[in-house]
Amino acid sequence: MILTDNQRAVLNFIQRYIATHGVAPKLQEIAEGIGIRSRGVAHRYVQALADAGYLAIDSGKHRGIRLLRENPHQPQTTLPLLGKIAAGKPIEAIPGEDEINLLDFFGKNNFAVRVQGDSMIDAGIFDGDIAVIEFRETANDGDIVVALIDEEETTLKRFKRSSQGRFIELIPANKDMETMVYGAHRVRIQGVLVGQLRKY
C-alpha cells in the first residue's frame, strides 16, 4: 500500500509528536499539525495509516494511537563516550569506559532546579545551569546542598557544621561573597547536589 503525501505527513507528525511528548496526539492536534481544521479529515488519515499497518487505534480512547512498525519509542539513554579530549591523538577510546548513561542522573528522589546567581561560580555552577538534586534532609560536611533558611529563602551552597553542630556554615564558591553562618535550627536541608547539566 502506497501512502499519499498527506498520509506520510500525518505519520511523520505522529512520530515526532510521540518522540517529543511521550504520548500520542489528539485528532485536533494532528489536524493543526498538518495545517487543516477538520478532525474528521485527520481521522480519515489516521484510519488509512491503521489500514496500511503503520499504527493501531485504541478505538474511542483519547490519544489512542499506537505506532507499530517503527521502534516502539525506546528512548536512547546512553551516549558513546569517545575519549579524553585536549590531549593526545584525534580521539581515543577510554578502555573500560565507553559510554555514559544519562539514567545515572535519575534516582527515585531526584529533581532538578535551575540555578540563579553566581554564588557557586568557582565550582563551575553558573547562572542558568540546571542542578540535579537528590532529596535528602541530611548532608555531610563538604556537600553542596539546597538549604532552606528560616523557612523562607532557598540557596545552593557548600555545607559545613561548626561548633559541635550548633552552627551551620553555608559557603559560597565565589571569592566576592562571604560565608554565611546560621544557628542549626534556622537551616533545613532540602537536598544534596548530585549532578549538573548545561545546555548550549
Added chain:
Amino acid sequence: MILTDNQRAVLNFIQRYIATHGVAPKLQEIAEGIGIRSRGVAHRYVQALADAGYLAIDSGKHRGIRLLRENPHQPQTTLPLLGKIAAGKPIEAIPGEDEINLLDFFGKNNFAVRVQGDSMIDAGIFDGDIAVIEFRETANDGDIVVALIDEEETTLKRFKRSSQGRFIELIPANKDMETMVYGAHRVRIQGVLVGQLRKY
C-alpha cells in the same frame, strides 16, 4: 495503559509534591494542584494511576500514596524541574516549565567526551566534566568546538575565524592561557559543544 492528560498531570504533581515536601499530598491538595475542587475527582485520578501501576495506595490512610518505580513502562527521561533556587520562597514551580528532558542531550550525531585540563575553566567546564558534542565539520564564530590540529592533537576551545577565514583562532577560557592561531588548513572541526554534564 495510556494515561489521560489529567492523570499525567496528577502523577507529575504527586512526584513534585513528594520531592519538595517529603510526604505525599492529600487529595484536597492534589485537587487544588491541578485546578479542580472535588476530592472525589482527585481520588478517581489517583485510583487510575494505582491501577496503571504508577503508585500504591495505603487504603484509608491519610497521605497514603506511595510512588512505585518511577515509570513502569519506559525508562524515565525527564526530571521534575522544581523552580529557581537561591532566591525567594522555598522552591516554587516555574510556570510553563516543569520538567527537563534529558533526551535534549541526544541528537542523532551526538557523543560525549571527558574533558581533561583547565583550558575552559572560565566557561565553567572543569577537568573531568563530560562534554556533549554534536558531530559537525563546520562551526560559527563563538562556538565551543572540538578541534583537531595538524591531524594530531585534539582540543576543546572557543572558535573564531580571522583574516577572511585564512586563520583560525582557538580561544581558551582561562586567563592564564593564550589564544592559539593556526592556518585554516591545519585545523579540522570535529564537533560543536551542545551540552555539559557533571556528576558529583
Added chain:
DNA sequence: CGCATCTGAGAACATATTGAGAACACGATG
C-alpha cells in the same frame, strides 16, 4: 465531458473524560 481519487469542511452522534458534590466510613487527634 464523465469518472475516479484525493482533499477539506463541518454536522451529527456515541462515548470517553472530566468536574461537582453528597453521603458515608474510617483514621487522626485530643
Added chain:
DNA sequence: CATCGTGTTCTCAATATGTTCTCAGATGCG
C-alpha cells in the same frame, strides 16, 4: 469517647474527543 479531617464511593451533568457521514472542490485521465 467525641470530634474533625480525610479517604472512599456514588450519582448527575457538562465537556471533549473519536467516529461516521454528507457535501463540495480540485486534479488527473480516458
